[in-house]
Amino acid sequence: METPALPTEDEPDAVLAALAQVVDGIAATFGRSCEVVLHDYRKADASVVAVAGQLTAREVGSPMSKIGLSVLAKGDDATAELNYLTRTADGQVLKSSTLPLKDRTGRLFGALCLNVDVTSLWQARDLLGELAGDEPAELPTTTFSSDFDDVVDAVLRKQAHELGKPATTLSRSERIDVLRALDQRGAFAVRRAAPRIADALGISRASLYADLAECRRTGATS
Numbered sequence: 001m002e003t004p005a006l007p008t009e010d011e012p013d014a015v016l017a018a019l020a021q022v023v024d025g026i027a028a029t030f031g032r033s034c035e036v037v038l039h040d041y042r043k044a045d046a047s048v049v050a051v052a053g054q055l056t057a058r059e060v061g062s063p064m065s066k067i068g069l070s071v072l073a074k075g076d077d078a079t080a081e082l083n084y085l086t087r088t089a090d091g092q093v094l095k096s097s098t099l100p101l102k103d104r105t106g107r108l109f110g111a112l113c114l115n116v117d118v119t120s121l122w123q124a125r126d127l128l129g130e131l132a133g134d135e136p137a138e139l140p141t142t143t144f145s146s147d148f149d150d151v152v153d154a155v156l157r158k159q160a161h162e163l164g165k166p167a168t169t170l171s172r173s174e175r176i177d178v179l180r181a182l183d184q185r186g187a188f189a190v191r192r193a194a195p196r197i198a199d200a201l202g203i204s205r206a207s208l209y210a211d212l213a214e215c216r217r218t219g220a221t222s
Contacts, residue, residue, distance in 0.1 A: 012109040020050035027052035035115040044190040073186030093122045152196045168202035180215040
């Protein structure tokens with residue numbers, strides 16, 4: 001007799017529960033240079049539901065990173081991101097893959113992420129590059145943290161750095177541009193993001209929501 005299919009609303013929990021049982025085995029296969037992180041995007045500010053390995057010091061209940069926010073921003077259109085390179089704040093070079101998880105209707109609900117520490121390999125590559133006269137490549141720095149506020153702060157710092165001034169001194173038009181960039185990166189998909197961003201910009205929540213509405217209005221018509 002054919003086993004009946006799970007109801008669609010049960011699929012995310014069933015898939016996450018099944019994958020949570022294999023993250024330890026995947027990490028053990030690659031050794032201590034590997035980390036496997038399972039995310040439930042339905043709770044973005046505490047999305048990590050299983051983790052094996054210690055490369056980014058995250059634990060169950062940690063929030064998603066900036067990379068996770070960008071995947072969440074793509075929503076159901078998100079596709080697998082394979083073998084990309086980032087550098088952590090403490091200098092580790094990670095080779096990573098992010099595999100979005102979707103239910104039968106194509107709705108995004110999570111991701112399985114694999115990180116491999118290739119720092120030693122890059123150090124050897126840089127040494128060989130220096131001997132050969134090659135310039136090592138620059139890598140984007142990604143914030144991995146157990147505190148969602150750290151992730152929001154990192155995104156804000158990047159936007160303020162691009163404008164060349166502190167976040168609290170931005171004009172309204174500059175602030176709207178920053179909010180648009182944050183919105184496009186999925187920052188406002190997380191419940192606690194709005195008050196944290198308002199504090200970082202030195203404005204009230206009411207002003208934040210007014211500016212956010214303006215940036216969405218002008219973004220839709222531009």
